[in-house]
Every structure is written in C-alpha cells, then in structure tokens.
Amino acid sequence: MVKFIRLFRGYVRIRIAGPVPQRFLNLCSVHDISLWNIVAGDGAYEMNVSVADFFRLKPMAIKTKTKVVLLEKRGLPFHMQKWKKRKVFIGGFLFCVLGIYLVSMFLWDIRLVNEGRLTQEMLLSFLQDQGVGYGSLKREVDIDRVEKALRDEYPFIIWTSCKMEGTRLFVYVKENEQSVEERPVQNEPCNLLATVSGNVVSIITRNGVPKVKPGDEVKKGDVLVGGEVPVYNDDETIKEYMYVRSDADVRLETELKYHKTLKLDYQKKVYTGQEKAAYYVRVYKNSFSSAKIPDYEQYDIVTDLKQGKLLNDFYLPIYYGKIKYQEYRYDDFVYTQSEGEALLNYEFEKFCETLQQKGVQIVEKNVKIEKNGRTLRARGKILVEMSDGEPEIISEMKQTGEKNIE
Amino acid sequence: MRKPKLFEDAKNHITDTLKLPKDLAKGEALIGLTGREEVYIENYKGILECTSEAVMIATGRCRVRIVGKNLKVSYYTNDEMKVEGILSQILFL
Numbered sequence: 001m002v003k004f005i006r007l008f009r010g011y012v013r014i015r016i017a018g019p020v021p022q023r024f025l026n027l028c029s030v031h032d033i034s035l036w037n038i039v040a041g042d043g044a045y046e047m048n049v050s051v052a053d054f055f056r057l058k059p060m061a062i063k064t065k066t067k068v069v070l071l072e073k074r075g076l077p078f079h080m081q082k083w084k085k086r087k088v089f090i091g092g093f094l095f096c097v098l099g100i101y102l103v104s105m106f107l108w109d110i111r112l113v114n115e116g117r118l119t120q121e122m123l124l125s126f127l128q129d130q131g132v133g134y135g136s137l138k139r140e141v142d143i144d145r146v147e148k149a150l151r152d153e154y155p156f157i158i159w160t161s162c163k164m165e166g167t168r169l170f171v172y173v174k175e176n177e178q179s180v181e182e183r184p185v186q187n188e189p190c191n192l193l194a195t196v197s198g199n200v201v202s203i204i205t206r207n208g209v210p211k212v213k214p215g216d217e218v219k220k221g222d223v224l225v226g227g228e229v230p231v232y233n234d235d236e237t238i239k240e241y242m243y244v245r246s247d248a249d250v251r252l253e254t255e256l257k258y259h260k261t262l263k264l265d266y267q268k269k270v271y272t273g274q275e276k277a278a279y280y281v282r283v284y285k286n287s288f289s290s291a292k293i294p295d296y297e298q299y300d301i302v303t304d305l306k307q308g309k310l311l312n313d314f315y316l317p318i319y320y321g322k323i324k325y326q327e328y329r330y331d332d333f334v335y336t337q338s339e340g341e342a343l344l345n346y347e348f349e350k351f352c353e354t355l356q357q358k359g360v361q362i363v364e365k366n367v368k369i370e371k372n373g374r375t376l377r378a379r380g381k382i383l384v385e386m387s388d389g390e391p392e393i394i395s396e397m398k399q400t401g402e403k404n405i406e
Numbered sequence: 407m408r409k410p411k412l413f414e415d416a417k418n419h420i421t422d423t424l425k426l427p428k429d430l431a432k433g434e435a436l437i438g439l440t441g442r443e444e445v446y447i448e449n450y451k452g453i454l455e456c457t458s459e460a461v462m463i464a465t466g467r468c469r470v471r472i473v474g475k476n477l478k479v480s481y482y483t484n485d486e487m488k489v490e491g492i493l494s495q496i497l498f499l
Binding site (some may be wrong): 021022025026028029030032034035036037038039040041045047 | 451452453454455456457458477478479480481482483484
C-alpha cells in the first residue's frame with residue numbers, strides 16, 4: 001500500500017556524495033524528509049525520496065557540501081508527462097473506467113432462486129410495480145422494503161431474502177407448501193343461502209337455526225341456515241331474537257349441465273421451413289441485428305441470448321446471441337369423428353377433474369356426443385354432491401336491543 | 407560531559423519505582439529483530455556510518471553498530487529506521 005501511494009505521488013532516485021554524507025542523512029531525518037532504500041557504494045549513497053521532499057534538499061546539500069545527482073524518476077506524475085502526447089488513449093481509458101463505474105451503479109440482472117409458485121415473470125412484474133427493475137439505481141433499491149412487500153403481496157411466501165451481488169439482485173424465497181386458505185373474519189350476523197337448486201343430502205349446523213333437513217328439495221336462493229335465533233319465554237312466546245353468524249356444512253345433490261361444441265374444421269400453424277438466422281446485440285433498450293427482418297407474412301422469432309458480464313457478478317446491460325426468424329402459415333385441417341370425440345372426452349375428463357379438485361363429488365355422468373353437420377357437440381348432465389351455503393348478511397333485525405353473539 | 411552519578415542513580419530509582427518505559431525515561435533505543443535479515447530501530451539520534459558491511463547508529467546512551475552483508479537502509483525517518491541485509495553482529499559501543 002505504501003509502495004502504491006509512493007508511486008501515485010511520484011518519487012526520484014538520487015545519489016549523494018560529499019565529505020560527510022551521513023550528516024546529510026541525519027539532517028534529512030531532522031527535517032522530516034523520508035528516505036528509503038538507502039544503499040552505500042563507492043563513497044556515495046543512493047536513495048529514494050519523494051518529489052515534494054526532493055525540492056527541500058537544497059539547503060541541506062549546501063550546508064553539508066553534498067552533491068545531489070538525480071538518477072531516475074518514478075511514479076504517476078512523470079508518466080503523466082509522457083502521456084500528454086497520447087491524449088486520445090488516455091481519454092479513452094478514462095472514459096472506459098468512468099463507463100464501467102457508471103454502469104456498476106445500476107441493477108442489470110434479477111434472479112429468483114428456488115422458483116415455485118412465484119415465477120420469475122411474476123417477480124419481475126411485481127418488482128417493476130415496486131420501482132425495481134433492470135436499470136434501477138442500486139442505492140435506491142431498498143432491500144428490506146422489497147422483502148416485506150413480497151411477503152405482504154404473496155401470502156404463500158413465508159420467508160424472503162434479497163441479496164445484491166455486483167450488479168445482480170438475488171431473491172431467495174421459501175414458500176409454504178401447504179396452502180392455507182384464509183377466511184376473512186367477519187362478525188356480522190348472516191344466513192346461509194343455497195347457490196344451486198337440489199336436494200339436501202346432509203346438514204351439520206354449528207351456529208344458527210337449520211331451515212332444511214336431509215331429503216328436502218331446495219331452490220337457488222333458499223335459506224339453508226338462519227342467523228336469527230329466537231329466545232323463548234316460559235310460556236313459549238318469543239322474547240327476543242339473537243342474531244348470529246350462521247355456520248354449517250351443507251351437502252346438496254344437484255345437477256350440472258355440461259355443454260361443449262367442437263368444429264371439425266380447424267386451422268393449425270405449420271412451419272414452411274423458410275428461416276433466417278442473424279446475430280443479435282441489445283444494449284439496454286437498443287437492439288442491433290446483423291440482418292434485416294425478412295419479409296415473411298407470419299413468422300416466429302426464436303432468440304438465444306446471453307448477458308454480457310465482467311468477472312463473475314458484474315453483469316452488463318448488454319445481451320448478445322443469435323436470433324432466428326421462422327416462417328409459418330395456417331393450414332386448414334379436419335378432425336375425423338374419432339379424433340373429435342377423443343378431444344371432447346379429454347376436455348370432459350379435465351372438467352370433471354377440476355370439479356373434484358374443488359371438493360365436488362360426482363355421483364353420475366350422463367353426457368353424450370352427437371354430430372351436427374361440421375360440428376361435434378358434447379351435451380348432458382352430471383349429478384354431483386357438493387358443499388353449499390353462501391353467507392347473506394342480515395340487514396334488518398326484528399327487535400331493538402337485540403344481542404349479537406358469536 | 408557525563409551527568410553526575412547521584413543524578414543518574416536518582417533517575418534510575420524514579421524510573422524503576424514508577425515503572426516508566428525505559429525508552430521514554432532514559433532515552434534508550436528500541437531495537438527489534440526479525441530473524442537475521444531485518445532490524446528495526448527507534449529512538450536514535452542519527453547515522454554515523456553507512457556501508458554495505460556496517461551501519462553505525464548513535465543512540466541516547468551508546469552507539470549501535472550493525473555488521474553484516476549487503477546491508478541497506480530500507481527507510482529512514484525521524485522516528486524509525488529499518489536495516490535489511492544478512493546480519494552477523496550487533497555491537498553496543
């Protein structure tokens with residue numbers, strides 16, 4: 001470090017010779033002039049002294065009758081003299097250093113480590129809303145705020161950690177593997193209504209007054225469980241009403257209608273085999289390609305890009321790689337009846353799976369596929385057993401001074 | 407001119423009693439060795455001789471002569487100096 005500072009400030013190698021050179025050395029020491037690498041030889045001494053101190057040697061040299069000879073100049077100030085003739089080179093070098101310094105102040109890469117339900121695209125879009133994205137000033141990125149906002153925005157994230165390395169931002173997240181459905185806590189008294197028509201299979205009431213019993217037929221909008229609980233006097237007259245938030249497990253058997261049509265004529269994307277490749281460079285938002293965009297009517301663009309970097313973590317806003325334009329057109333095709341039926345069956349199975357994932361139990365399926373001209377139609381009914389009961393807040397209460405209980 | 411013995415004794419006594427560092431109280435030189443290749447010296451008065459075979463330094467109470475081969479003074483400031491080379495003897499004269 002000391003050597004670097006000396007080189008930066010500049011120093012000279014001198015030779016001193018005289019009747020008492022030791023006295024010269026001692027005087028330098030007294031006057032706080034640092035000397036180093038003192039080597040004796042041939043009745044003279046050679047040593048290094050800083051440029052600033054060199055100009056202070058004259059009085060001591062006169063006093064001790066010592067002759068000082070300059071042997072060599074070393075360090076940055078002397079090189080600067082040489083470099084005066086190479087202004088463009090020095091300018092370019094300084095410009096490059098300045099450029100790298102400026103580029104290093106921004107964020108050029110965001111990576112999500114352990115991608116799960118939160119994907120890279122979701123993260124980038126979310127961070128963009130938070131004002132953090134490619135090209136953001138690093139010092140303006142508040143990592144603590146980003147971590148907190150991520151946890152607040154996505155309830156399934158239980159732990160986040162952001163780390164800035166060079167010009168990259170790493171986002172580590174840990175997701176809750178068991179999704180917890182959060183029910184908003186509400187205390188308003190309410191009834192439970194049927195959202196579909198059907199027959200009651202079972203009813204388990206935890207809070208409220210059941211208005212139906214297994215085997216009853218209900219229509220959409222009927223009250224399944226009432227939140228108005230009467231309190232009786234000794235003579236069995238109603239004293240008052242208590243209003244509660246109804247809570248029950250009600251299973252209804254109901255019919256769902258299924259309808260899906262498929263046109264046998266369809267269009268499909270077919271690649272013509274015509275393609276054009278080019279080299280591609282993108283600097284921040286400006287892109288350059290080694291070839292013009294081909295005059296295909298319809299084409300896909302396939303890019304294979306790499307991000308430029310210095311060392312390991314210093315990512316630059318430069319992307320380079322190959323770009324390929326692939327021409328395609330839409331051709332007309334016709335499904336055969338068996339293909340169409342297989343496709344409709346597949347979609348019906350998917351629909352049933354979705355229902356089952358929602359907790360709906362399928363009792364009976366009655367769906368038929370029929371051909372009608374150039375279309376195939378899947379139509380029918382599915383008998384299902386499902387949980388039901390939609391809360392409806394009780395707005396009008398019958399008595400004043402009613403009590404609300406949980 | 408040497409100081410009277412009585413004064414010297416009193417000074418030694420006070421220094422020992424108060425447990426003062428001797429380099430401060432008596433102006434003794436501090437000499438540190440690193441193997442046989444480096445020697446650091448503090449609290450000196452000046453260089454009396456400097457060749458590649460010997461370096462003689464004046465300290466408050468005596469002269470120190472460092473003898474060796476290829477000796478050179480790595481740095482020489484008002485407070486501290488370092489001599490490098492292959493040391494063979496350190497003499498107090």
